[in-house]
Structures are given as C-alpha cells and as structure tokens.
Amino acid sequence: MNSRIILVNVVRWFLLLSVQVLLLRNMSFYNLATPFTYILFLLLLPFGIPNLLLYLIAFGTGITLDAFYDTLGVHTAACVTLAFVRILFISVSVSRDNFDEPEPSLGHMGFRWFALYAVLCTFSHHLVLFFLEAFKLTELSYTLLRCLLSAIFTLFTILLVELIFFNRKMR
Amino acid sequence: MRNLWIFINRYNAFFLFIIFFTIGVVLTVKNNAYQRSVTFNSTNEVVGLAYENLNIFKRYVNLGTVNDSLAKENAKLNTQLLAIQNVDTAKLVTVKDTVNAVQFTYLAARVIKNSITLRNNVITINKGTADGIQSGMAVISAGKGVVGLIRDVSPHLATIESLLNKNTKISVSIKSTKALGSLVWGERNSDYSKAYIKDIPNHFKVKLGDTIVTSGFGSFPPGIPVGRISNRGIATGDNFLTIEINLFNDFSTLQYVYVIKDKFAQEQKELESKLPNEQ
Numbered sequence: 001m002n003s004r005i006i007l008v009n010v011v012r013w014f015l016l017l018s019v020q021v022l023l024l025r026n027m028s029f030y031n032l033a034t035p036f037t038y039i040l041f042l043l044l045l046p047f048g049i050p051n052l053l054l055y056l057i058a059f060g061t062g063i064t065l066d067a068f069y070d071t072l073g074v075h076t077a078a079c080v081t082l083a084f085v086r087i088l089f090i091s092v093s094v095s096r097d098n099f100d101e102p103e104p105s106l107g108h109m110g111f112r113w114f115a116l117y118a119v120l121c122t123f124s125h126h127l128v129l130f131f132l133e134a135f136k137l138t139e140l141s142y143t144l145l146r147c148l149l150s151a152i153f154t155l156f157t158i159l160l161v162e163l164i165f166f167n168r169k170m171r
Numbered sequence: 172m173r174n175l176w177i178f179i180n181r182y183n184a185f186f187l188f189i190i191f192f193t194i195g196v197v198l199t200v201k202n203n204a205y206q207r208s209v210t211f212n213s214t215n216e217v218v219g220l221a222y223e224n225l226n227i228f229k230r231y232v233n234l235g236t237v238n239d240s241l242a243k244e245n246a247k248l249n250t251q252l253l254a255i256q257n258v259d260t261a262k263l264v265t266v267k268d269t270v271n272a273v274q275f276t277y278l279a280a281r282v283i284k285n286s287i288t289l290r291n292n293v294i295t296i297n298k299g300t301a302d303g304i305q306s307g308m309a310v311i312s313a314g315k316g317v318v319g320l321i322r323d324v325s326p327h328l329a330t331i332e333s334l335l336n337k338n339t340k341i342s343v344s345i346k347s348t349k350a351l352g353s354l355v356w357g358e359r360n361s362d363y364s365k366a367y368i369k370d371i372p373n374h375f376k377v378k379l380g381d382t383i384v385t386s387g388f389g390s391f392p393p394g395i396p397v398g399r400i401s402n403r404g405i406a407t408g409d410n411f412l413t414i415e416i417n418l419f420n421d422f423s424t425l426q427y428v429y430v431i432k433d434k435f436a437q438e439q440k441e442l443e444s445k446l447p448n449e450q
Contacts, residue, residue: 051187071203077192
C-alpha cells in the first residue's frame with residue numbers, strides 16, 4: 001500500500017512537471033494569465049505526510065521548476081508557502097477521523113472542500129510567486145491582476161484534471 | 172529548554188516555513204540579476220544615507236589635512252593661472268575654438284563610502300544623475316591619479332568601481348617610452364598601494380622609477396599620473412612584460428574625487444559602433 005502511494009506520487013510528479021515545463025510554460029494570455037498546474041502535485045500529497053518531508057518535497061519541486069524557468073528561488077519560495085498554507089488549512093478543516101482518507105483529492109473529500117482548499121493554496125502560491133517575480137510594490141495593481149487571472153486559470157486546469165480523473169478515484 | 176523544544180515542535184510547520192521560505196528568497200535575490208539590482212539599489216539608498224551622516228563627523232575630523240591639500244592645489248592653480256595670464260596675447264593670430272577645445276570637464280564629488288580591504292572595492296560618492304554623472308565616466312583624485320570608473324548611478328549617488336577591483340582595467344602608458352599596457356589590480360596582491368601593468372611588449376626598455384600615465388584610450392584623458400615603476404622583472408612566460416608599480420594615489424585617505432565628463436564620449440561611442448564587428 002505504502003509503496004503504491006509513493007509510486008503514484010512519483011509518476012504524478014513526473015507527469016505534472018513535464019506537462020508544466022513542456023506545454024504550459026509556453027502558454028499565456030497577454031502575459032497576464034499563466035497556468036501553474038504543477039502545484040496539483042503538492043495539493044494531492046497524502047494526508048499523513050510529515051511536515052518536514054512535505055517542505056522538502058515542496059522545496060525540491062520548486063527548485064526543479066526554477067531550473068526550467070531560469071528563476072532560481074521564486075518557485076521554491078512559492079511552493080514552500082503553499083506547503084505552509086496546506087498544513088494550516090488541513091489542520092483546521094480536517095478532523096482526525098477523516099485522516100483515514102489517503103489523500104486530499106476531489107474524489108475523496110468532495111467538491112466543496114477541495115475547491116476551497118485549492119483556491120486558498122493556489123492564491124497563496126501565486127501571490128508569493130508574482131510578488132517575488134515583480135519584487136517591488138510600485139506595480140501593485142498589475143501584479144495583483146496577473147496573480148488573480150493566473151490563479152483563475154490554474155484553478156480551472158486543476159479542477160479540470162481532477163474532474164477527468166474523478167471517477168477512477170471514487171470509492 | 173524542554174519547554175522551548177515542545178513549543179518549537181508544536182509549531183514546527185511555522186518554523187520550517189520560515190526556514191525554507193528564507194532559503195527561497197535568498198536564492199531568488201542571489202541568483203537573479205533583476206531582483207539583486209532592486210535589492211542593491213534600495214538598500215544602497217538607506218546605507219548611503221547612514222554613511223552620509225557618519226561622514227559629516229569624519230569630514231570634520233579630517234578638516235586639517237583636507238585644508239592643506241586644498242591650499243596646495245590652490246597654489247598650483249594660481250601659478251598656472253599666472254602663467255596663462257602672462258602670455259603675450261597680442262602675438263596670437265589664430266583664433267582658438269575654445270568651445271570645442273575643452274573636451275574634458277571636471278566635477279568634484281565627496282567620497283561617502285570607501286573600502287580598500289576587499290577583493291573588489293567599491294567607492295560611493297555624493298553626486299548622481301542629477302549632476303550629469305553617467306555610468307562609465309572616469310574618476311580621478313586631486314592631482315594624484317586615477318581612482319576608477321563610475322559603475323551604477325542613482326539620482327544623487329553613484330558607485331565607483333575602484334582601481335582596487337578585479338574587474339577594472341585601465342589603459343596606461345609609460346611616460347618616457349609611450350609603451351601601452353593595461354593597469355590591473357588584485358590578481359597577485361591585495362596591497363592598496365600597488366598595482367600591475369600587463370601586456371607591455373617585451374622589446375621596450377623599462378626603467379625603475381619611470382612614471383606611468385593614462386594613455387587617453389578609454390574614458391580617461393591622456394597624461395593623468397598613475398604611479399611609479401617599482402619592480403620590472405616579473406616573469407610571465409609569454410611575450411609581454413608585467414610590471415609592478417607604486418600608485419601615487421592613497422586610497423585609504425580618499426575624500427574628494429573629480430568625475431571627468433568627456434564631451435565627446437557619446438559621439439565617439441556612436442562613431443565606433445558603426446565599425447563592423449571583426450570577430
């Protein structure tokens with residue numbers, strides 16, 4: 001069981017990151033909305049994962065993305081922020097008896113919970129990402145607009161992916 | 172101690188977040204040119220203000236020596252002025268184009284931050300774009316030789332890539348033989364009173380104690396004194412000499428510098444950019 005979870009996550013990591021790097025990297029609307037669907041990998045890591053391991057995985061994922069985006073550190077910081085928000089949200093919203101669910105996916109947790117979870121995580125990730133990229137507050141409204149539109153785009157793709165694989169994961 | 176450990180353990184998510192996030196931001200700033208430049212500039216303004224205030228005190232302490240050097244320079248300029256005034260102008264027939272003859276103008280600036288102990292030393296001065304300073308301009312000190320080249324400019328401050336910097340290369344020549352070479356610092360030594368001249372062809376006779384001046388190629392006007400040859404026999408194994416010189420300039424007590432505005436710098440640059448790139 002345990003090795004199966006690891007295998008699934010490794011495969012998911014490779015799939016999502018290659019889609020991100022090979023396909024979505026070239027995709028953007030007027031340089032305003034860019035999808036970062038790879039964060040779905042961090043969202044779908046199993047519940048029982050220790051905090052340190054989660055941070056390390058987030059760090060590794062971010063730094064891999066940065067290598068491809070030539071922005072060393074930006075995605076790393078954003079992914080670490082996402083991990084922090086994820087821990088906070090799960091500790092607040094998931095009760096102990098829900099922990100027997102393997103992972104926080106749409107199929108296991110229901111649409112409302114997953115949508116809120118994805119919205120919070122995506123926004124925190126994108127906020128850090130775009131503000132680190134801009135690195136100044138003078139273009140605040142432009143940065144916020146990019147952040148908002150990209151988050152909507154990302155959320156759309158994440159929900160799309162989750163809905164496509166919805167039936168398979170349904171118990 | 173145990174309580175502290177329990178406290179950290181309970182909120183480990185937060186502490187781990189701080190650690191990893193800091194690493195991320197540090198990586199961002201260290202490895203991305205744009206973010207680094209923003210950080211550098213904004214901190215530089217803060218730091219610049221602090222140094223400016225510190226300098227008000229330091230200037231007062233050094234008032235005596237500065238006075239002396241100013242008096243000396245005054246005397247020198249006065250003698251020059253006398254020499255000019257005493258020229259018999261009635262004999263001159265040709266009209267000199269004095270507007271274009273003045274190619275170089277000097278702008279005095281005060282050093283507000285200086286270092287001599289680092290590998291790459293940078294000097295900050297209190298003049299910036301508001302006074303017409305641009306990146307790449309030459310900087311000299313009062314009567315004692317080259318200081319460096321302007322690197323970054325903000326509205327009221329500018330940084331100088333000091334001669335005591337690995338990246339600074341200045342074209343110089345030996346005054347007596349006119350042999351050209353490039354002045355570098357820091358490859359072998361980190362003594363702020365010494366520098367090296369490279370790329371002088373082997374067939375030139377080099378005498379100890381010869382004066383080195385700027386060649387006039389590059390941003391510096393020709394003939395600005397740089398130093399005196401102190402060691403001529405540094406074996407390099409190729410066809411060029413490497414010479415050690417003692418710098419005239421004492422970088423440790425630098426207080427006022429002159430930024431040189433070259434009137435034709437822009438014109439020269441445009442003209443030379445028309446040349447085909449021969450690589």
